[in-house]
Amino acid sequence: xxxxxxxxxxxxxxxxxxxxxxxxxxxxxxxxxxxxxxxxxxxxxxxxxxxxxxxxxxxxxxxxxxxxxxxxxxxxxxxxxxxxxxxxxxxxxxxxxxxxxxxxxxxxxxxxxxxxxxxxxxxxxxxxxxxxxxxxxxxxxxxxxxxxxxxxxxxxxxxxxxxxxxxxxxxxxxxxxxxxxxxxxxxxxxxxxxxxxxxxxxxxxxxxxxxxxxxxxxxxxxxxxxxxxxxxxxxxxxxxxxxxxxxxxxxxxxxxxxxxxxxxxxxxxxxxxxxxxxxxxxxxxxxxxxxxxxxxxxxxxxxxxxxxxxxxxxxxxxxxxxxxxxxxxxxxxxxxxxxxxxxxxxxxxxxxxxxxxxxxxxxxxxxxxxxxxxxxxxxxxxxxxxxxxxxxxxxxxxxxxxxxxxxxxxxxxxxxxxxxxxxxxxxxxxxxxxxxxxxxxxxxxxxxxxxxxxxxxxxxxxxxxxxxxxxxxxxxxxxxxxxxxxxxxxxxxxxxxxxxxxxxxxxxxxxxxxxxxxxxxxxxxxxxxxxxxxxxxxxxxxxxxxxxxxxxxxxxxxx
Amino acid sequence: xxxxxxxxxxxxxxxxxxxxxxxxxxxxxxxxxxxxxxxxxxxxxxxxxxxxxxxxxxxxxxxxxxxxxxxxxxxxxxxxxxxxxxxxxxxxxxxxxxxxxxxxxxxxxxxxxxxxxxxxx
Numbered sequence: 001x002x003x004x005x006x007x008x009x010x011x012x013x014x015x016x017x018x019x020x021x022x023x024x025x026x027x028x029x030x031x032x033x034x035x036x037x038x039x040x041x042x043x044x045x046x047x048x049x050x051x052x053x054x055x056x057x058x059x060x061x062x063x064x065x066x067x068x069x070x071x072x073x074x075x076x077x078x079x080x081x082x083x084x085x086x087x088x089x090x091x092x093x094x095x096x097x098x099x100x101x102x103x104x105x106x107x108x109x110x111x112x113x114x115x116x117x118x119x120x121x122x123x124x125x126x127x128x129x130x131x132x133x134x135x136x137x138x139x140x141x142x143x144x145x146x147x148x149x150x151x152x153x154x155x156x157x158x159x160x161x162x163x164x165x166x167x168x169x170x171x172x173x174x175x176x177x178x179x180x181x182x183x184x185x186x187x188x189x190x191x192x193x194x195x196x197x198x199x200x201x202x203x204x205x206x207x208x209x210x211x212x213x214x215x216x217x218x219x220x221x222x223x224x225x226x227x228x229x230x231x232x233x234x235x236x237x238x239x240x241x242x243x244x245x246x247x248x249x250x251x252x253x254x255x256x257x258x259x260x261x262x263x264x265x266x267x268x269x270x271x272x273x274x275x276x277x278x279x280x281x282x283x284x285x286x287x288x289x290x291x292x293x294x295x296x297x298x299x300x301x302x303x304x305x306x307x308x309x310x311x312x313x314x315x316x317x318x319x320x321x322x323x324x325x326x327x328x329x330x331x332x333x334x335x336x337x338x339x340x341x342x343x344x345x346x347x348x349x350x351x352x353x354x355x356x357x358x359x360x361x362x363x364x365x366x367x368x369x370x371x372x373x374x375x376x377x378x379x380x381x382x383x384x385x386x387x388x389x390x391x392x393x394x395x396x397x398x399x400x401x402x403x404x405x406x407x408x409x410x411x412x413x414x415x416x417x418x419x420x421x422x423x424x425x426x427x428x429x430x431x432x433x434x435x436x437x438x439x440x441x442x443x444x445x446x447x448x449x450x451x452x453x454x455x456x457x458x459x460x461x462x463x464x465x466x467x468x469x470x471x472x473x474x475x476x477x478x479x480x481x482x483x484x485x486x487x488x489x490x491x492x493x494x495x496x497x498x499x500x501x502x503x504x505x506x507x508x509x510x511x512x513x514x515x516x517x518x519x520x521x522x523x524x525x526x527x528x529x530x531x532x533x534x535x536x537x538x539x540x541x542x543x544x545x546x547x548x549x550x551x552x553x554x555x556x557x558x559x
Numbered sequence: 560x561x562x563x564x565x566x567x568x569x570x571x572x573x574x575x576x577x578x579x580x581x582x583x584x585x586x587x588x589x590x591x592x593x594x595x596x597x598x599x600x601x602x603x604x605x606x607x608x609x610x611x612x613x614x615x616x617x618x619x620x621x622x623x624x625x626x627x628x629x630x631x632x633x634x635x636x637x638x639x640x641x642x643x644x645x646x647x648x649x650x651x652x653x654x655x656x657x658x659x660x661x662x663x664x665x666x667x668x669x670x671x672x673x674x675x676x677x678x679x680x
Contacts, residue, residue: 162652170584170617177584189591190584193621200654202628220628281624282654 012133015043020140029148033063036141040117041065044130048099048118053149054080054111066118071097080111101126105138107146167293170194174297178304187308188217191301195275195294199286203258203278208305209235209271220278221257229253236271238264241291261286265298272302323384327357330387334394336364340372344437346557347374348527350535353550359386359428360496360550363394365401367434373401375432376449376494376554377470385426392421393428393470407434408481411445411467415479418471427471431463431494435486435556442492443483450500450512453519454484455491460516463492490558491530493519498551499534502542510541527555565593572676573604573669579611582619590619594626603635606668610641615649623659636660638668 019039023032037049048066052059052075059078076089084090084102094102098119105112115138120126126134174194178187192204205219205226214230216223233251242262247255254262258278265273275298280286331353339347349362359379366372375397379386396417400410411432418428431452433444446452448469451462467479495515502510518537522530531553538551563586566577574597582590597605607623609615627637640662642650650656662668 159652162648166617166649166652173584173616174618186588189588190618193587193591193618193625194584194616195621196624197620197622198617198653200624200658202624282657284654 015039016136016140019137023141023144026144027148027151029145029152030063032141032144032148036115036137037063037065040115040134040137043133044101044117044126045121046101046117046119047121048097050075050116051105051113052116053113053145057081059114062113067097084114101131101134103131103134103138105142105145107142112142112146112149164289167198167289170198171293171296171300175300178300184217184305184308187301187304191275191297192218194297195277198293199277199290200281201277201279202281205259205276206265206273207235207276208265208273211236217273221259221276225257226276229257235264235274238262238271238274239266240264241295243286243291261291261294263291263294263298265302267299267302267306272306273298320383324355324357327382327384327387328353330384330391331357331359331361334361334363334387334390336362340364340366342372342437344440344559345435346527346559347555348531349552349554350531351550351552352547354382354498354547356382356548357387358382358498358550359390360498360552361390361393362494362552362554363397365398367401370438371434371436373397373432373434374494374554374556375430376452376496376552377428377430378449378496378498378550378552379428380426389418389422389426389428393418393430397432406481407432407443407445408479411447411479411481412475415447415468415470415475419474422471427469429497430470431466433463440486440558441483442486443481445479445481447479450495450497452492452494453516455493455519455523456487456489458520458523460520486558488558489523491519491523491527492556493530493534494552494554494556495534496550496552498547498549499538499553501549502538502547502551503545504541505544510538514541527557530555530557563589565590567593567597569602570669571673573606573672574602575606575608575665575669577608577611581614582612582622583614583616584618587616587618587622590622591625594622598626598629603630603633604672605630605635605637606665606672607637607639608641608665609639609643609646610665612643612646615646617653620650620653620655623655627658636672638662638671640665640668 019035022035026032033051037051040046041049050061050064050067053062057079059080061072061075064072074093076093078084078087078090082090094116099116100119101117103115105115115134117134174190177190188206192206195201196204203220205221206217207230208215208217214227214235216226219226233254241264242251244255244260247259247262251262254276259276260279261277263275264271265275275294277294335351336349339349341347347364351360351362353360359381361379362376364372364374377390377393379389379393393414396414400413405413429449430447431444431449433442435442444463446464446466451464454461454463465480465482467477468475500510500512500515515534518534522533525533534553563580563582565579568575568577576593578590623637630637638660639650641664642661647661650661660668660671662671
C-alpha cells in the first residue's frame, strides 16, 4: 500500500468515525437523514440524493437534496416488498433523473428504507469502492435511523394518547359538573365551551326540540337565519352525526350558513337536540374521534338539561298543589259553616270543590229576625285568583247587607266594585235575594247566573230577572229586582253550572233538562233529600270521570 | 372546590387579565364574565397572563374561542403569555399556537400590541 492510499484510508476512517459519532448522538430523524445525504454527496461529488423510508410498507421520500419538488412528486409508488431491481417504474425514475447508486437500508429483518444518489459531477460511474463506502455509511446509520423512527412514532402515539387523555379528563370533569343540577344556560355554556375549546371552533349553535318547537339555546349564527334554515328539519329524525358531504346533500340550507357538522344529542336513543358546528378554525376536518367526543359531551349535557327540566316541572307542580291547597282553604272558610234554620223555610246546601278549585260560592246572611239574604255565585277562573275574588265578593255582601239598601242598588254597587277590582276579563255570575218569613216573599236579582228553579205545583218558574253579569262593565241600566210571593210547598233550587255541565264518559253534559225533570219529580221531598237526590244523580251520571268544576246546590223549601 | 380568580390591570391601551388557580368547567364562567366586562368597555387589546394558572380544561380553552372572533372583528386580539410548561402543553396539544400568539413574558405581549399600533399609524 502506498502512502497516498494510506492517507486516503486514514481519511476515510476518520470521516466514518466522525460520521458515526454525529449520527448516533442524535435522535432527530431529519438531522440524521440530512447528514447521511451530505456525507455521501460530499464524498462522491454527487449533485443530488434522496432517502426514502419504509412507512407502513410504503417507501416515502423523507429527505432529499438537489431534486426539485416536481421530480419528488413523480417518485413512484413502491412498497417494501417490491423487487426494486426489476420494478419498471422505479428503474424508469432512476434513469430519467440520472440516479446512479441505490442502496437499501436494512435492519436485522426489515427494509428500513433506501438511499439514492445522483450522477457524480465528473460523470464517472460509482466504483466498487464507492459502493462499499456507501454500504458502510448505511450500516453505521441504520440503527440510528430506526431508533429515531421509533422515537418519532412514539412521540406521535404519545400525542394522540395525550389528546385522548385530555378528552377523557374533559368528559370526566363535565360529567361531574353536569351532575349538579345547574341552570340551563350554565349547562349549555359548558357544553359549547368544552367543544369549541377542544376542537378550535368559532361558529356553533345548540338547538333543543320539545317535540313541537325548536329552541335555540346558544348560537353564533344569526338566530333568525338558523331557525329559517331549520324550518323543514325534523330534529328527531337526525339519529346520527351529519358530516359535510351529507349536509350538502340533505341540509343544504344549513350548509349555506357554513355549518359543517351536526351531532345529535340523544337520550334513550331519542334525539332531543342538535349541536351544529362550523368549520374548525385550523381548517382540519372533523375526525371520527372528534365526532365521538362531541357526541359524548352532548349526551352528558342532554341528561343534565333533561334533569333540570324534570326538576323544574316537579317544582312547578308542587308549587301549584300548594297554591291549590291555599285556594281550597280560602274557599272552605268563605262558605257558611252551618245553615241557619227558619220556621217557614227548610234550607239545605251542598258544595264540593273540584281538584283545581273553581270559584263557586254561596252564603246565607241573616238580616233581621224574619228575613235573610241568600246568595250563590260562580267566579270565573280557578285556583288562588278565583278564591281571592270570591273573598272580595263575600266581603262586599256582608257589608252591603248591613246598609239596608235596595237589592237593585246594592247589586249595582257590587258590580261597580267588582268591575273596578278585577282585571283580565274575570267575571262573576251572581244571584241573590231576600227571603222574608213574615210576608212570604222572595225579592231577588239575577246577575247572569244560571236561573234558579222555582217549583210550584209541578211547574217550573225560572228566576231570571236582573241584569248584567258582575265585573264585565260598570252598571249602565239598573238591575231588575222582582219580588215574588211564595206559597206553601214552593221549592227553589239554586245551582251552579258544575251541576248541569257535569259530563259523562262520552263528554255529554248532565243538562238543564235533566235537572228540571229531576226537580219536578222531587217536589215531595224535603230540602236535604232533594239535594241528595240531585247529587247522587249527577255523581252516577259522571261516574268514571274527573270532576272538572265545583258543584254547588242550595234548596229552599217553604214549609 | 378548586380555587380560581381573575384580576385585570390596564397598561396603556392594553388590558392584562391575570389568571390564578384552576380554570375548568366550573370556573370557566368567571373568566367569561371578565372577558365580557372588557369587551363591554370597548377594550379589545387583551393580554392573558397565565403565570399563576395551575390547570386549564377544555371548557376553559373554549372561553378563548368564544371571544376571539368578536375581538378580532374590532381590530383587537387576545395574546397569551407566561405559561407554565404544563399549561402550554395543553394549548399546544390542541393546536392553539396556530391561532394565538403566545409570548414568554407579559411585556413581550404588550409590546407586540404597541408595535402593531405603530405600524398602523
